[in-house]
Amino acid sequence: MKVAGKNFLIGHTALELREWATGSGEAAFRGGQIAGWIYRNNVIAPEEMKNLPGALRTKLAETFHAPGTAVADETRSGDGTRKLLLRLADGETVEMVLIPGGDDRLTFCLSTQVGCPVRCRFCASGRDGLIRNLAAGEILEEYLLGIHAAGNRRPDNLVFMGIGEGLLNFDELAAALEALTDPERFGMSPRRITVSTSGYLPGMRRFAELGREYNLAISLHASDDATRARLIPDPLRYPVEEILAEADHYLERAGRMVTLEYTLLRGINDRPSDAERLARLARLHHAKINLIAYNETGGGEFSRPPRNVIENFEKIIADAGAHVTLRVERGGESAAACGQLRRMHREGKEKEK
Ligand code: SAH
Ligand code: SF4
Numbered sequence: 001m002k003v004a005g006k007n008f009l010i011g012h013t014a015l016e017l018r019e020w021a022t023g024s025g026e027a028a029f030r031g032g033q034i035a036g037w038i039y040r041n042n043v044i045a046p047e048e049m050k051n052l053p054g055a056l057r058t059k060l061a062e063t064f065h066a067p068g069t070a071v072a073d074e075t076r077s078g079d080g081t082r083k084l085l086l087r088l089a090d091g092e093t094v095e096m097v098l099i100p101g102g103d104d105r106l107t108f109c110l111s112t113q114v115g116c117p118v119r120c121r122f123c124a125s126g127r128d129g130l131i132r133n134l135a136a137g138e139i140l141e142e143y144l145l146g147i148h149a150a151g152n153r154r155p156d157n158l159v160f161m162g163i164g165e166g167l168l169n170f171d172e173l174a175a176a177l178e179a180l181t182d183p184e185r186f187g188m189s190p191r192r193i194t195v196s197t198s199g200y201l202p203g204m205r206r207f208a209e210l211g212r213e214y215n216l217a218i219s220l221h222a223s224d225d226a227t228r229a230r231l232i233p234d235p236l237r238y239p240v241e242e243i244l245a246e247a248d249h250y251l252e253r254a255g256r257m258v259t260l261e262y263t264l265l266r267g268i269n270d271r272p273s274d275a276e277r278l279a280r281l282a283r284l285h286h287a288k289i290n291l292i293a294y295n296e297t298g299g300g301e302f303s304r305p306p307r308n309v310i311e312n313f314e315k316i317i318a319d320a321g322a323h324v325t326l327r328v329e330r331g332g333e334s335a336a337a338c339g340q341l342r343r344m345h346r347e348g349k350e351k352e353k
Contacts, residue, residue: 001135001172004089008137009034009064010044010144011179020063026056034060039185042147042154065089069141071149084149088114088138092131094163096142098150107157108146110139112173113164118198118236120219122265124297125163134164136175143180158188161196161217165236167203174210181212190214196261201238204246208253216250217259217290218243222269223277230268244285251286258285263292264313266305275313279320288323 012020018031033051037043044067046052046060060066068089075083080100087093094111101107113133119126142162147154158180160166166173177193180186194215197204207216222228225240247258260282264270282289291314294304305313310326317324 001133001137003065003068003135003138006063006065006068006089008068008135008141009046009060009066010038010140011137011175011185012038013182014184021056024056024059026053030056035184039187042144042152044141044144065137065141067141067144069138069145071145074149082149084145086142086145088134094134094138094142096146096162098146098155101156105156106150106153107159108143108155109159109161110142110146111162111164112139112160112166112169116164117168118165118200118232120198120221120232122231122263122294122297122300122302130164130168133169133172136172136179139172139176140179143176143186154186154188157192157194159194159196159217161194165198165200165203166195167197167200167207168236170203170206174206177210177212177214191256194259198232198236199238199243200236201242201246204243204250208246208250211253213254213256215256215259216247216254217261218247218287219261219263220278221261221263221265223274223281227269227274231265240281244281247285247287258287259290260287261290261292263294264305264310265294266303266309268302270305270309270313272312272316275316276320279317279322279324282317282322282324283320288325289317291317291324291326293326293328 014032014035017034018028021031022028030052034049037049043049046057046066049057069086071084072087072093073085082098084096085093086096092114094114096111097109099107099109111134114131115128116126117130119129143158180188180193181190190213194217195207196217196219198219220240220243221231223240228237228240250258262278278289293310294302296303314324314326
């Protein structure tokens with residue numbers, strides 16, 4: 001997919017680059033050199049590809065975005081999480097997050113769309129709907145800019161939990177995943193990559209058909225359809241039962257245990273009976289539960305449950321024998337929640353006008 005009239009250099013295979021080189025009147029081995037810069041050295045800026053002739057570097061820069069994306073801003077929170085605001089070639093913005101973990105681990109959280117068409121009522125990313133899909137090259141540039149920000153270090157894990165519903169941008173996401181896991185390109189293990197979905201069923205089916213060992217996380221948020229309907233608007237919401245049946249299929253096809261994400265919202269899905277039902281569903285479908293304490297995005301109708309309610313919710317699930325983890329982001333200081341940094345910037349810009 002082209003953006004602002006150009007393709008992206010990142011993502012091309014060595015073979016494609018060799019063909020491009022010969023088509024541009026250069027020796028084929030130049031394509032292999034370019035691939036080496038990208039996939040061995042994390043370099044895509046042609047001016048840094050020192051062993052290429054100057055004319056070829058100029059031609060690369062003219063032909064491709066290399067890169068098309070730039071870091072426009074960064075926020076840091078006390079726990080070491082860094083959030084980058086990325087400006088795309090056409091001026092749109094998305095976010096990517098670098099999350100340090102125990103044992104010196106590093107996780108990147110990537111976006112897949114500008115905005116989001118699902119428009120979950122509690123989520124800042126979907127507030128204005130979808131602006132456009134990201135190109136595979138833009139998803140890969142997020143990854144690369146994260147590597148550069150981390151001091152040329154590659155992440156241990158990748159999660160697609162930034163802005164957008166990746167399974168509604170299936171082809172570009174699949175192409176990016178292919179480049180990330182191809183041993184000849186970035187060579188990452190699919191077991192270290194997690195795609196999060198709001199439960200978009202047709203996309204989940206296609207994702208299973210890839211037959212790869214990617215992890216799938218499903219944003220369930222409710223164990224019954226009536227509660228879920230308060231959070232996710234109609235057109236893109238599917239029944240809980242069908243989503244869980246698809247989770248079973250995914251486990252069978254990919255051999256990976258699915259994670260059920262559950263954003264805790266005060267007075268909506270935080271009762272002890274909700275925890276009991278959720279634990280039962282998780283056990284029945286051999287899934288793990290990831291509780292996320294709601295991050296207030298400002299001006300909304302939702303709030304985070306009190307700490308004791310959250311802890312009790314987690315305890316009920318653990319006592320019922322289901323696998324559960326809890327994520328509490330300290331959102332206020334770092335604009336940590338999904339889509340918040342991008343929103344803050346746009347609102348700032350609007351105020352300047
Ligand atoms: N569209 C995909 C992936 C991006 S959202 C999905 O919905 O799964 C990633 C996760 O962030 C989802 O589980 C979503 O529910 C959660 N999220 C969004 N806004 C949030 C907020 N304000 N506080 C806490 N979690 C939020
Ligand atoms: Fe989109 Fe996910 Fe936000 Fe829902 S939670 S609006 S699916 S990004």
